[in-house]
Amino acid sequence: MPAGSKTDPPLAKAKPISASVITYLRRRKTLRERELLQLERGVRRCKKLCRHQGNLLQVKPKNLAKTLQKLSEEYGPVFTVHLGSDPVVVLHGHDVVKEALVDRADEFAARGHMPIGDRANNGLGIVFSNNEEWLQVRRFALSTLRNFGMGKRSIEERIQDEIEHLLEEINKTKRTPFDPTFMLSCAVSNVICCIVFGKRYDYKDKKFLSLMNNMNNIFQMMNSHWGQLYQMFSKVLDYLPGPHNNIFTEFDALKAFVSEEVKMHQASLDPSSPQDFIDCFLNKMQEEKEHPNSNFHMKNLITSAFDLFIAGTETTSTTVRYGLLLLLKYPKIQEKVQEEIDRVVGRSRRPCVADRTQMPYTDAVVHEIQRFISLIPLALPHTVTKHTRFREYVIPKGTTIFPILSSVLHDSKEFPNPNEFNPGHFLNENGTFRKSEFFMPFSAGKRICPGEGLARMEIFLLIATILQNFTLKPVIDLQELDITPTLSGTGNVPPDYQLCALPR
Ligand code: HEM
Numbered sequence: 001m002p003a004g005s006k007t008d009p010p011l012a013k014a015k016p017i018s019a020s021v022i023t024y025l026r027r028r029k030t031l032r033e034r035e036l037l038q039l040e041r042g043v044r045r046c047k048k049l050c051r052h053q054g055n056l057l058q059v060k061p062k063n064l065a066k067t068l069q070k071l072s073e074e075y076g077p078v079f080t081v082h083l084g085s086d087p088v089v090v091l092h093g094h095d096v097v098k099e100a101l102v103d104r105a106d107e108f109a110a111r112g113h114m115p116i117g118d119r120a121n122n123g124l125g126i127v128f129s130n131n132e133e134w135l136q137v138r139r140f141a142l143s144t145l146r147n148f149g150m151g152k153r154s155i156e157e158r159i160q161d162e163i164e165h166l167l168e169e170i171n172k173t174k175r176t177p178f179d180p181t182f183m184l185s186c187a188v189s190n191v192i193c194c195i196v197f198g199k200r201y202d203y204k205d206k207k208f209l210s211l212m213n214n215m216n217n218i219f220q221m222m223n224s225h226w227g228q229l230y231q232m233f234s235k236v237l238d239y240l241p242g243p244h245n246n247i248f249t250e251f252d253a254l255k256a257f258v259s260e261e262v263k264m265h266q267a268s269l270d271p272s273s274p275q276d277f278i279d280c281f282l283n284k285m286q287e288e289k290e291h292p293n294s295n296f297h298m299k300n301l302i303t304s305a306f307d308l309f310i311a312g313t314e315t316t317s318t319t320v321r322y323g324l325l326l327l328l329k330y331p332k333i334q335e336k337v338q339e340e341i342d343r344v345v346g347r348s349r350r351p352c353v354a355d356r357t358q359m360p361y362t363d364a365v366v367h368e369i370q371r372f373i374s375l376i377p378l379a380l381p382h383t384v385t386k387h388t389r390f391r392e393y394v395i396p397k398g399t400t401i402f403p404i405l406s407s408v409l410h411d412s413k414e415f416p417n418p419n420e421f422n423p424g425h426f427l428n429e430n431g432t433f434r435k436s437e438f439f440m441p442f443s444a445g446k447r448i449c450p451g452e453g454l455a456r457m458e459i460f461l462l463i464a465t466i467l468q469n470f471t472l473k474p475v476i477d478l479q480e481l482d483i484t485p486t487l488s489g490t491g492n493v494p495p496d497y498q499l500c501a502l503p504r
Helices: 003-007 017-028 033-049 064-075 094-103 115-121 131-147 153-172 181-196 206-223 225-237 243-268 277-287 298-329 331-344 353-358 360-373 405-409 452-469
Strands: 078-083 086-092 388-390 393-395 400-404 470-474 499-503
Touching: 064 078, 064 086, 064 400, 064 405, 086 094, 094 400, 094 405, 115 225, 115 243, 115 298, 131 277, 131 298, 153 181, 153 452, 181 206, 181 277, 181 298, 181 452, 206 225, 206 243, 206 298, 225 243, 243 277, 243 298, 277 298, 298 331, 298 360, 298 452, 298 470, 331 360, 331 452, 331 470, 353 360, 353 452, 360 405, 360 452, 400 405, 452 470
Parallel strands: 086 400
Antiparallel strands: 078 086, 388 393, 470 499
């Protein structure tokens, strides 16, 4: 039995795509009339392709996760929505997400259809690949990341050194308001750059700043209305002009940079002493050069390095940027973290990972930031590679599956008042740290984020060291400080803000 029949919410309520999308775009005046007419023509073609008109009106692009939550209240923890022409099976709540991703990890490990990622990566790399290609390159990336110190003391020292540079930059603001976006991106990116490219870049390096800008734009665009329309109607939009194409220009700029780095590495490689991820991959290519079907080839090197560069920068830096905004909004919480830092670490040395176990309040705050912001609310799409019975349904092979991470992170059974920012969600009554198996911002199972260890180390050290050295103050009235995401699609984008950093 196909999942469609039993799990579909009623499609009859949805208005035709053409009317709704075109009226919406016309009202927002984002396209010229000529482009709109082209789009109308394209949508007419798409309607022929689509089996259904889709649940576009029920699924509001402004907050996809919230809309899916409403649908789950009506249709239960497993249901189907049609985003554009594709049916998507939604898994909502801890129990079904865990059952699929962890208990049945092998069956639910494959990456589902994601038009932006599929077009950018062409099935290569780590994030959007599948089968043996994915398994081999992911394993290789994980072991190389470990060899270069992820989860070990050496990477901790690298992060601490990088934070020194960040503190210098913050000091230069001399108590005046600043937007922390690029500083944080540079600091976080430099850590993954050391692992992948073997070097760090100056915060004033124009090329580096422009790459940070490319990444920031990608995250914004992916979660914009255009990005989401592209996810639903790529078959049509691929043939049309419009802002959705800009995202691929940004990707191209990043790929060109990575290709350039790879060329330089090829020229200077000493196989007996690989310095970074690229060197190790080049060695592996050499090792497998006699295998005609090897997955270790130039295009896969560029795409994997590109995946690590993007995934290792934007996610962690956005988390810290959102975290600082929350600490501005809740000055009492900021104060309590500072008290704990002063008590456990003091001011004469830098915080280190070993301090974490002695700092349950700070640890709880860091967890609560990740829980509250739910940075990647829908995870990335998964799929099943054969017809799969799941609870009382059969999910047909190839169906896109969204395991809704935000439904786990905001589950009121585990976190009372889940929409409240409250570090108490991760504290026992006696003030010790409370672990929760609902803490899944990095997803779970076979596709779990391979950068989890690195990201958690970075977030803790960045927040603890910044607060050890500065008190953060908002530049507008606390009441007006908005903490709701400006865009919420596959990622939650925090609002732009400025802050003042007062040296302590
Ligand atoms: C706060 C920071 C981060 C968050 C919240 C995060 C979250 C995620 C999530 C939700 C996924 C999708 C998992 C799934 O498909 O079910 C993912 C995948 C991935 N992440 Fe992260 N991530 C973070 C940092 C990093 C870092 C620092 C790196 C690089 C070292 C990284 C590299 C990757 C890669 C390569 C994948 C694809 C894994 C695969 O498909 O097998 N991430 N991440």
